[in-house]
Amino acid sequence: MPGARPVIDAVIPARNEEPTVASVVEACLACRYVRQVVVVDDGSTDDTATRAAAAGAKVVRRGPLADGSGGPSLAFERSQGSKAHAMEAGVEASDAEAILFVDADLIGLTAAHLDAICQPYVEGRAVMSLGTFDYRWLNPLVVRLPPTTGERIVPRWVFNAVPPSKRDGYTIEVMINEVIAEGRCSTTARVMKGVTHRTKRQKFGWPDGWRRTWQMFWDMVGVLRTVRARSYWFYLRDLRVEG
Numbered sequence: 001m002p003g004a005r006p007v008i009d010a011v012i013p014a015r016n017e018e019p020t021v022a023s024v025v026e027a028c029l030a031c032r033y034v035r036q037v038v039v040v041d042d043g044s045t046d047d048t049a050t051r052a053a054a055a056g057a058k059v060v061r062r063g064p065l066a067d068g069s070g071g072p073s074l075a076f077e078r079s080q081g082s083k084a085h086a087m088e089a090g091v092e093a094s095d096a097e098a099i100l101f102v103d104a105d106l107i108g109l110t111a112a113h114l115d116a117i118c119q120p121y122v123e124g125r126a127v128m129s130l131g132t133f134d135y136r137w138l139n140p141l142v143v144r145l146p147p148t149t150g151e152r153i154v155p156r157w158v159f160n161a162v163p164p165s166k167r168d169g170y171t172i173e174v175m176i177n178e179v180i181a182e183g184r185c186s187t188t189a190r191v192m193k194g195v196t197h198r199t200k201r202q203k204f205g206w207p208d209g210w211r212r213t214w215q216m217f218w219d220m221v222g223v224l225r226t227v228r229a230r231s232y233w234f235y236l237r238d239l240r241v242e243g
Ligand SMILES: Nc1nc2c(ncn2[C@@H]2O[C@H](COP(=O)(O)OP(=O)(O)OP(=O)(O)O)[C@@H](O)[C@H]2O)c(=O)[nH]1
Pocket: 012, 013, 014, 015, 016, 017, 040, 041, 042, 081, 082, 083, 086, 102, 103, 104, 105, 150, 170, 197, 198, 199, 200, 201, 213, 216
C-alpha cells in the first residue's frame, strides 16, 4: 500500500545484561516506529531474560545455558554462539520488513534516539541508518569511520545477505557494512547524545574485561583485512551525517 509505514521490530542481543536490559527494552517499545521487541538471550547466568520479559519484550533463549548449566568463562561462552548468532535468531523470530538492532548494555538511551535512527529509513532517505556514541569533538571523525555500532536499522534482506559463514561474533557489523556498500546503498549516521554503555571492563573487571576487549579488537582487525578497500569508498560516498 503506497505510503504505508514499514513494519519494524527491535532485536536486542543480550548476554548477562541484567542491569540495563529493561530500560533498553522500554526505550525500544516507546519508539514510535517499533512494533515489537525481541531480546535474544543465549547463555545468561543472571536475570536478563526475566527482566526483559517483565519490561515487555518477547524473549528468545538459545543454547545449553538456557537451562542454567555452564559458566561464565570466555572459552565456554564462545562455544555457545555469539552476538551475530543472537542477532540471527532475533531476525528469524521476527517477520518484520526492517530490524532495528540495539545493544542491551546502553545507558541513557531514549525513544527519541531510536525515533531519530528509524526516521531516515522510514522516510526512504537511507537503507541503513545508525547511531553512534557521543565522542564530542571526535564525532565528525568517528561517524565517518567504518561503523561498528550496534544501534542500526536495516531491512531484513541486508542481514540475510550476509553469508551464514560470515555471521560470527562482533564482526557481524563489518559484514553488514559490506552488504550496504557493495549494494551501493545509502547510509545515514547520527550521534546519540548522552548515550553510553557498560564497557567490558565494567562488566568483567580486570584482567578479563581487557582480554575480551582485545579479543574483539583482533577479531575485527582480522575481518577488516578481508574486506575490499573499495567498500569503504562506496560507503563514504553514500553516507550522510545528520543531526
Ligand atoms: N545473546 C548474546 N548477546 C551477546 C553475545 N555477545 C555479546 N552480546 C550482546 O551484544 C551487545 C554488544 O556486546 P558488547 O560486549 O557490549 O560489545 P561492545 O559494546 O561492542 O564492546 P565494548 O565496547 O567492549 O563494550 C550486548 O548487548 C551484549 O550483551 C552473545 O554471545 N549472545
